[in-house]
Amino acid sequence: MSERRIILKTPGLTMRFGGLTAVDNFDIEVQEGRIVGLIGPNGAGKTTCFNMITGFYIPSEGNIFFYDEEITGLSTHKVCAKGIARTFQNIRLFYNETVLQNVMIGAHLRQKSSWWQAPLNMPSFLREEKEVKDRAMFLLEKVGLADLAGEQANSLPYGEQRRLEIARALATQPKFLLLDEPAAGMNPQESWELMHFIQKTRDDFGLTILLIEHDMKVVMGVCEHIWVLDYGKLIAEGPPEEIQANPKVIEAYLGEEYLENA
Amino acid sequence: MMGNRMRNNTLTLLAVVGLAAFLWWADGNFDGYKIQIMNLIAINAILAVSLNLIYGFTGMFSLGHAGFMCVGAYVSSLLILPSSQKQAIYILEPLIAPLQTAHAPFVVAVLLGGLVAAIFGLIIALPVLRLGGDYLGIATLGFGEIIRVFANNLVPITNGALGLKGIPDYANLWWNYGFMLFTFYFIFRIVNSNFGNALKAIRDDEVAAKAMGINTYKYRVTSFTIGAFFAGIGGALLASLLTTIDPKMFLFIMTFQVLMIVVAGGLGSITGSLIGAVVITILLEWLRFVENPITLGSFEIPGIPGMRMVIFSLSLVLIILFRREGLMGMRELSWDSLFRRFSKRGEAE
Amino acid sequence: MFVQHSLNALTLGSLYALIAIGYTMVYGILRLINFAHGDVFMLGAYFIFYAGALLHLPWIVGVVLAIVVTALCGITVERAAYRPLRDAPRISVLISSIGVSFFIENLAIVVFTGVPKPVVRPSWLVSIIKFHGVRILPLTIVVPLICLGLVAGLLFIVYKTKPGLAMRAISKDIETTRLMGVSVNKIISLTFGIGSALAAASGIMWALRYPQIQPLMGLIPGLKAFIAAVVGGIGSIQGAVIGGMLLGFVEIMIVAFFPALSGYKDAFAFILLIVILLLKPTGLMGEKIEEKV
Numbered sequence: 001m002s003e004r005r006i007i008l009k010t011p012g013l014t015m016r017f018g019g020l021t022a023v024d025n026f027d028i029e030v031q032e033g034r035i036v037g038l039i040g041p042n043g044a045g046k047t048t049c050f051n052m053i054t055g056f057y058i059p060s061e062g063n064i065f066f067y068d069e070e071i072t073g074l075s076t077h078k079v080c081a082k083g084i085a086r087t088f089q090n091i092r093l094f095y096n097e098t099v100l101q102n103v104m105i106g107a108h109l110r111q112k113s114s115w116w117q118a119p120l121n122m123p124s125f126l127r128e129e130k131e132v133k134d135r136a137m138f139l140l141e142k143v144g145l146a147d148l149a150g151e152q153a154n155s156l157p158y159g160e161q162r163r164l165e166i167a168r169a170l171a172t173q174p175k176f177l178l179l180d181e182p183a184a185g186m187n188p189q190e191s192w193e194l195m196h197f198i199q200k201t202r203d204d205f206g207l208t209i210l211l212i213e214h215d216m217k218v219v220m221g222v223c224e225h226i227w228v229l230d231y232g233k234l235i236a237e238g239p240p241e242e243i244q245a246n247p248k249v250i251e252a253y254l255g256e257e258y259l260e261n262a
Numbered sequence: 263m264m265g266n267r268m269r270n271n272t273l274t275l276l277a278v279v280g281l282a283a284f285l286w287w288a289d290g291n292f293d294g295y296k297i298q299i300m301n302l303i304a305i306n307a308i309l310a311v312s313l314n315l316i317y318g319f320t321g322m323f324s325l326g327h328a329g330f331m332c333v334g335a336y337v338s339s340l341l342i343l344p345s346s347q348k349q350a351i352y353i354l355e356p357l358i359a360p361l362q363t364a365h366a367p368f369v370v371a372v373l374l375g376g377l378v379a380a381i382f383g384l385i386i387a388l389p390v391l392r393l394g395g396d397y398l399g400i401a402t403l404g405f406g407e408i409i410r411v412f413a414n415n416l417v418p419i420t421n422g423a424l425g426l427k428g429i430p431d432y433a434n435l436w437w438n439y440g441f442m443l444f445t446f447y448f449i450f451r452i453v454n455s456n457f458g459n460a461l462k463a464i465r466d467d468e469v470a471a472k473a474m475g476i477n478t479y480k481y482r483v484t485s486f487t488i489g490a491f492f493a494g495i496g497g498a499l500l501a502s503l504l505t506t507i508d509p510k511m512f513l514f515i516m517t518f519q520v521l522m523i524v525v526a527g528g529l530g531s532i533t534g535s536l537i538g539a540v541v542i543t544i545l546l547e548w549l550r551f552v553e554n555p556i557t558l559g560s561f562e563i564p565g566i567p568g569m570r571m572v573i574f575s576l577s578l579v580l581i582i583l584f585r586r587e588g589l590m591g592m593r594e595l596s597w598d599s600l601f602r603r604f605s606k607r608g609e610a611e
Numbered sequence: 612m613f614v615q616h617s618l619n620a621l622t623l624g625s626l627y628a629l630i631a632i633g634y635t636m637v638y639g640i641l642r643l644i645n646f647a648h649g650d651v652f653m654l655g656a657y658f659i660f661y662a663g664a665l666l667h668l669p670w671i672v673g674v675v676l677a678i679v680v681t682a683l684c685g686i687t688v689e690r691a692a693y694r695p696l697r698d699a700p701r702i703s704v705l706i707s708s709i710g711v712s713f714f715i716e717n718l719a720i721v722v723f724t725g726v727p728k729p730v731v732r733p734s735w736l737v738s739i740i741k742f743h744g745v746r747i748l749p750l751t752i753v754v755p756l757i758c759l760g761l762v763a764g765l766l767f768i769v770y771k772t773k774p775g776l777a778m779r780a781i782s783k784d785i786e787t788t789r790l791m792g793v794s795v796n797k798i799i800s801l802t803f804g805i806g807s808a809l810a811a812a813s814g815i816m817w818a819l820r821y822p823q824i825q826p827l828m829g830l831i832p833g834l835k836a837f838i839a840a841v842v843g844g845i846g847s848i849q850g851a852v853i854g855g856m857l858l859g860f861v862e863i864m865i866v867a868f869f870p871a872l873s874g875y876k877d878a879f880a881f882i883l884l885i886v887i888l889l890l891k892p893t894g895l896m897g898e899k900i901e902e903k904v
Contacts, residue, residue, distance in 0.1 A: 054473060080475035092470035094463045096530070096592055105463045108456050109475030115484060118455040119448045125455075132456055172475050323702055389889050396644055399705065400841065401888055403834070404881035411878040514830075518709060525706060568721040575713035579692055582707045586699065 004031040005067065007176055007208045008053070012062035015048050015232075022048045023232045025062070030176075030225075035202055035209045037219045039243075040229035041252055046212045047089055049229070050178050054086050055079040066176070081109060085174035087165045089181050089212075095154040099145055099164055102153050103136035106171030136171060142204065143167045143197075159190050163197075170205060177201075179211040183218045191215050195222045220244060228252065270597045278443065285435045297435065298503075299547055304438035305499050307539035308445045310523040311532055312492035315449050317521075318529035318592075319458065320485040321465030323399040326386065327493050327520050329406030330379040332413055332512035334494025335501035336420055338375030339429045341366040342502065347428045355418045368432040372441065372498040379494020380487050382409070387486040391479060403514060414509040425508025426501075433502035441499060445492050450532055452488070461485055462530075522578050526588050534590030541589070549573055615745050616867045617860075622751045622820065624859025625758035629813035630836035631843070631851035632765065633685075633806025639782040639846035640802055642701060646708040647688055648810060649833015650715040653826065655681040655811025656730065656818035657723055663731040670733050678811045685807025686800050688715075694796070719826035727823040736819060754816050761809060762852055769848065774801055782846060835880040842887045844897025853895060858883065 008030040015023040023045040030036055038046050051057045053064055055076040063072045066082055074082070085106075094102050111132060117125035140146045143163040148156065156164060162182055169177060182198070183191040195218050202209050213219045219226060220240040228236040228243060230252040236243060243249055288300060309327065316324045340348070340361050348357050356362070366374065390401045413420045420426075452458050463471040464478050471478050501507045519542075527538020552573065554565040581588065593599070630652055637645045658680050662673030692711045696704045736750045769775035777798045780788040789795045817832070818824050835858060843854025858880055866873045887894060 056469075056473075076472040077475050077477045080473060085475075086473055088470065088473075092467050092473075094466040094470065096466050097459065097462055101459050101462075104456050105459045105471070105476075106474050108460045111456060115452055115455070115457040118457060119451040121451070129456060168474065323705065389885070393888055393892055396638075396642070396701075396705070397841070397888060397892065400644065400837065401885060404838070404884050407834070408878045408881045408885075411875055411881075415874040514834075515713070518713060521706070521709070566721055568717055568725075571717040572714060572721055575710050575717055578710035579707055579714060582703050582710060583692070583695055586703050 004033060006030065006065075007032040007067055008210070009065040010049075010053070010062060011065075013049070013052060013059050013064065014061035015045070015052055015057055016060040021232055023052070023229075026052075026229070026232075026234060027062075028227055028234070028237070030208060030210060032208050033202070033206070034224045035198060035211070035222055037223035037226045038210060038212045038229060039214070039216075039219055039226060042214075044229040045232040046229055047180060048232075050086060050180055050212065053079075054084060054178065077109075080172055080174075083173070083175035084178065085169035085172045085176070086178040087162070087169055087180055087182065089184070091158075091161050091165055093153045093161055093165055093168070095152070097153055098149065099140065099151050099153055099156065100133070100136055100149040102164055102168050103139050103171045104132050106168035107132045107135055107173075109172050139167045139170050142170075142201075158185050162186075162194075166201070170201070175207065177207050177209045179209065179213075181212055181214060183213055183215040186215070188217070191218050194218060198222050266598065273597050281439065281443075285439055289435055299543060300435060301433065301438050301503050303539050303543045304435075304442040305433075305496050305503065306520070306523055306543050307442050307536050308492055308499070309496040309520045310527060310535040310539050311445060311449055312489045312496065313520050314524045314527075314529065314532070314535045315453070315461075315492075316486055316489035318524060318531070318535075319453055319465060320461040320482060321468075322391070322482055322486060323396075324402040324486065324489070325399050325514065325517050325521075326402030326404075326406035326409075327489075328512040328514060328516040329409035330383055330490040330493035331497030331500065331516065332406075332409055332509070333382050334372075334375035334379040334497035335507050335512075336375075336413065336426070337378045337494070338371040338498030339426050339501045339507060340364065341371035341374060342368055342430050342432065343426065343428070344430070351424070351427050352418075352421050354422060354424065357421070358418050361419065368430075368437065368502070372437075372495055372502075375498030376491040376494035379497065380491035383487045383490025383493075384483065387483040387490075391482045391486060403517075406512075406514060406517060410509050410512050413512070420509070423509060425506060425511075427506045429501055429505045429507070431502055431505050433499045438499055438503070441495055445495065446532065446536070449488075449492070453532060457481075465530075522574070524588075525578065525586075526581055528588035528590030528592065530592035531588075531590035531594055533595035534588060534593075537589055537595070545577075546570065546574060614743075615747065616863050618745075618747055618751050620860040620863035621856070622754045622859070623863060624856035625755045626813045626817050626820070626855075627832065627836045627839050627858050628852040628855025629758055629761065629809045629816075630832060631840040631855045632762070632848055633810045634837045635840040635843070635845055635848060635851040636778070636802050636806050638840070640778060640785070640799060641693070641704075643693065643704050643708065644837065645693075645806075646705070646833075647692075647712040647715060648685075648806065649829035649836065650712050650719070651681055651685050651688075651807045651829070652810040652814040652817070652833060652836075653719065653824070653829035654684055654715070655814030656824045656828065657719070657728075658811070659815045659818060660728050660730045660824060664728075670731075674815060677815060678808050681811035681814070682804040682808040685803045685810075689800060689803040694799075716826055716830070723826055725826060727825045730818040730822045730824055732819050732822060748820075750816075750819055754820070757812070757816065761812060762848070765805065765809070766848065768805070774798060778802055831877055835877075838880045838884040841894055842883060844894030847894070847896045850894055850896035857895075 006029050010026055010028050013023065013026040014021065026049050038049065040046055048057065052059045055074050055078065058073050063070055066084065071079055071082060094105060111128055113125040113128045137146060137149065140149055143166060145160060145164055145167065153164060183194050186194060198209060199222060201207065223240060226238065226240060226243045227234055228249050235248050235252060236246045288297065309331065313327050316322050341364055345363060348362055386405045390398060393401055414423050460476050460481055463476065464481055468478050523538040523542045524535060526542055528534030549570040552565065552569040553567050556563045630648065633648050634645060637643055655677055658677035659673050662668045662676050668676065688711055692707045693704055696707055736753065737748050739746050739748060769778060777788065777793045780793065781795060781798060785795060836855065839854035839858045840851045842857060843850030861879055861883060862876055865879060866876055
């Protein structure tokens with residue numbers, strides 16, 4: 001096995017809201033190119049970790065390193081520019097725009113032209129706009145939404161909205177993709193397809209993927225390494241087989257969800 | 263698709279030529295009153311679409327538009343007023359020296375009015391756009407009022423409450439509609455680019471926009487400044503059309519009227535702003551009839567002064583209550599949509 | 612001299628504070644900036660005028676009537692123009708309130724005419740008394756006292772009664788409060804009623820202080836009072852009072868010590884607003900409202 005770079009390091013990462021410690025020493029190291037998972041009961045602090053990594057919250061303690069570069073406290077849009085993209089637990093699409101526009105907005109980050117070139121109709125501007133459109137269509141094809149390109153985002157069924165959100169995140173050309181409960185609301189058939197979709201996406205785009213998920217079939221099926229969070233603290237980490245057998249993990253979940261989905 | 267684009271562009275060009283022909287005809291055949299209304303329509307359209315950029319497309323509830331109009335109006339007027347007239351109207355205190363002799367051709371004066379308004383917009387935007395939502399409305403309203411109060415008090419610059427009179431009436435149909443086309447083209451190109459998509463993203467969900475790498479603060483400042491620029495142009499043209507201005511014209515009520523047009527036409531629709539300007543301007547003029555006595559057979563219903571604005575404001579409330587998307591919502595009246603409509607009619611339903 | 616200015620500032624501050632309370636209460640429960648609130652203030656002044664000039668009622672009866680009728684107006688506005696938009700995007704209610712404000716102003720111009728009307732003032736309130744070299748109207752002392760009384764009464768209602776508890780609950784979480792069986796609509800109407808009543812009281816006292824009333828008299832004081840509410844921390848009654856007092860003092864004192872700036876009086880409020888929004892956006896006593904990601 002070749003030596004993999006560490007794409008994300010979060011020594012001592014802690015988040016406090018007033019007197020409440022939401023996340024306590026979330027210390028992880030993610031290897032480049034892997035698909036990894038963050039699980040835990042509801043309210044454990046998983047999305048808070050995402051929010052810290054992506055710059056929505058400034059951590060109370062600790063640091064975040066992205067490929068050895070410190071990004072702690074960077075504002076959200078700068079974090080995205082560095083190469084970290086995310087989806088949201090409650091899908092946050094741009095509902096008044098079309099499917100294609102949503103993905104194009106994701107691609108806007110990497111555009112070089114400026115707004116004033118638009119009224120001047122400069123050829124370099126027009127060329128770049130076309131490239132953005134083509135790239136967005138390419139991504140839509142990859143997620144299987146190409147024929148819905150002109151539809152309004154809020155007219156899409158739930159599962160397709162999730163795929164659109166992922167396509168939009170991919171448009172920012174990330175190196176690291178954070179998916180917040182991508183399988184939420186999916187039936188077994190859909191989550192099975194999602195598993196393969198995640199793997200294919202990682203392979204096609206050379207990404208590292210970290211996902212928060214409650215659907216254990218998906219987590220165990222697709223993640224190479226898992227961290228478990230309970231009441232803000234890491235209680236276990238390891239490959240799926242170890243996590244499945246870990247009594248602390250089972251206890252945290254009260255076993256039920258795991259038993260159902262195993 | 264390619265064929266469609268060529269067709270659309272040709273149609274738009276034909277429409278512009280048609281407009282020019284109509285203006286040429288109107289110039290010769292309409293009476294002064296009708297021409298004034300047409301002029302107001304063009305200026306209101308400019309004001310509406312500039313506010314729409316800020317509010318309808320970028321989601322910033324700005325209530326300071328009157329302030330930018332005020333700046334544009336004064337800057338442009340001071341540059342086109344002949345020096346002799348300036349001396350005549352500044353009776354309290356003389357106009358400060360550099361402005362006394364400053365002069366510029368009309369088109370330059372209007373553009374400079376817009377530019378200075380944009381600078382004001384930028385200065386205001388930088389601190390204020392760190393606030394969100396409701397606070398933004400009040401803060402921009404506050405700045406609009408501050409500008410007005412300063413205009414009222416800086417007598418050696420603005421002539422205070424007396425205002426400016428005898429402003430040359432260069433703003434005829436051609437200038438007004440010319441600037442209107444320029445404004446609409448400019449804003450249309452911006453809104454339809456991916457930059458415009460980013461603005462709409464900020465409007466739809468600022469959190470998600472940030473997560474997609476968009477520096478929402480920078481984009482909002484930019485959009486606000488561009489909107490202020492065109493508000494300044496609108497103000498400059500209005501000043502030349504009315505030939506007199508004073509700070510009382512630029513009370514918050516002025517912003518409200520522009521807001522009304524934007525809402526009625528459709529927040530987030532460029533063609534909506536144009537249609538809204540036509541409808542509201544004509545409506546406001548038409549409503550004057552309630553202020554004059556009406557004779558029905560042998561009865562005379564007395565006119566009620568001020569009723570016009572009562573009906574106007576009531577209409578806004580009714581629009582918001584029953585059809586808040588206005589006439590167009592976020593849709594645009596485009597050639598494609600027109601063709602789709604007519605081809606549907608041809609098919610069997 | 613300073614004493615005189617301070618008393619004037621206290622009076623003006625009280626008048627602003629009473630209006631500001633209405634803004635802050637409505638914003639606290641509905642997150643709405645009620646642009647029409649300033650016009651409710653104006654209505655209070657006009658109703659006392661008509662109570663005296665048209666109905667020839669004894670003064671105290673007129674005051675009570677004016678306050679009650681104005682409160683009813685406030686409640687009606689909420690029912691007609693805001694409640695239907697409860698589930699609409701926030702901006703729709705804002706625009707509706709702007710429209711209502713404009714409507715009330717223009718209706719007032721039509722019905723009352725724009726000619727300023729003189730309000731009858733009880734002579735004991737407006738005969739100048741001299742006290743240690745200070746010349747003031749009894750009104751100047753009465754106004755802050757009444758304001759104090761009204762605020763005390765309000766705080767009692769808000770903190771010591773069930774409806775007040777419901778108001779506080781709604782301002783934290785309207786859905787949960789509704790689920791707990793509270794008649795949210797009634798409480799909201801009550802809030803608007805109280806806020807409008809206080810604004811009416813302010814309008815009446817304002818009319819006594821500055822007896823020429825006109826339909827647009829609520830525009831600028833209304834805006835300033837809202838600014839006072841924001842400065843003090845929107846959503847906080849104590850903040851509204853503090854903000855109102857602060858604004859009153861700033862206005863009076865700056866004009867007192869820099870008379871050349873008196874033309875800019877109206878801009879002070881807005882400048883104060885900008886300063887506060889930049890330094891401490893939640894206001895002097897406000898709380899931060901986090902957005903959940």
